[in-house]
Amino acid sequence: MTAGSRSGPDHRQAARRSRTRFVVLGLLAQAPGSVYGLRRRIAESIGYFWQESYGQLFPTVALLEAEGLVEGHDVLEGKRRRRDYAITLAGRVALAGWLREPPASQPERNELLLKVFFVDEADLEALRGFIAAADEEARAQLEAFAGIEAGLTAILGADPRLPFWLLTVRYGALGAEALRRWCDEALAVVAGAEASRE
């Protein structure tokens, strides 16, 4: 089946400069698979720093196929149909090009900090709860990261990608540690404010 030969309506609404397309290309460069599978792989491997929804993935993959950057093949397992995608040579070229471009840092938006900043109108008790919840979440994440680290190391052995994949985990861990430190300081500030309010 040649590129763009699938019947049905146009899917041209999807991303032209979206990074979703490169996530898809990157994952398919590692191993081919279905859109559904991509979704699962994203959630399991890079989910803590990148997420994609079906509503984003399906149109994007369709577009990539129309552009000849990926190739789809229908697979029949019993009566169940699946469409597996593989990256093409053109796809690898496009991916490599993107990988050479400096990463754009997305502007952060932190709702917790916003609520801290608007402390005037806020309820200190509520604030304390939010901070405690953030701390607990970071604690749980740290635990999870330790597990992922051990798992990756056990499975990958001498794979040259291992140190890089561990690096992405380390990023999460260092961030979570920093967050916990901040929560400590923040709880102290809240406690101080509550004390001086009496």
Add this chain to the structure above:
Amino acid sequence: MTAGSRSGPDHRQAARRSRTRFVVLGLLAQAPGSVYGLRRRIAESIGYFWQESYGQLFPTVALLEAEGLVEGHDVLEGKRRRRDYAITLAGRVALAGWLREPPASQPERNELLLKVFFVDEADLEALRGFIAAADEEARAQLEAFAGIEAGLTAILGADPRLPFWLLTVRYGALGAEALRRWCDEALAVVAGAEASRE
């Protein structure tokens, strides 16, 4: 002027559950001002963890006025017209309600980590450059945060909000420190991979 009495087309396209509206309410609760001024205040005070564009602010403020949560007054300075907005009682109630709700953490998306994760197809030299750039950016941020901290402390004196505002700066500083630590580790990994490639 009563709520919603401004002439012209409807502005109902804007955000219903957007946090932009609460940023506007929060800032107007601190002090009234123009939309243009809000934009500047956001950039100067909370810009490193929250950003808003005019295309977002103007429709949102118009909507808030239509809902009676803010009130606009035309001000004439010479021949220059300005429209200043102030928060209403209803606005304060809405703001307080939002501040009591647990903050939703936006899903992070980190393009640099993506490029690290796709190291297979990536160029190590390029990667090293990106990491070095991130480190340098974090270094510059740390310097900036130190300045902001000093400035805030000098200006605000005994204002009870000071420790909370400093807290938002601390968040940025702790994050930047964590990033720098990660960059160190990452550069070491890249160096190791480059050495073993020979």
Add this chain to the structure above:
DNA sequence: AATTGCATGTAAGGAGTTACATGATTAA
């Protein structure tokens, strides 16, 4: 005379989520 800053706004479109609709297969 030109540039920068103050100030208001609109139009178009990209990116992304959520919810929905559908159906087969496998395990409890």
Add this chain to the structure above:
DNA sequence: TTAATCATGTAACTCCTTACATGCAATT
């Protein structure tokens, strides 16, 4: 038999950015 998992896809909508259009005032 019921629930979970595998699997594909669309529709509607929100949010948000970018680029544009306009004009006055102050500074260089």
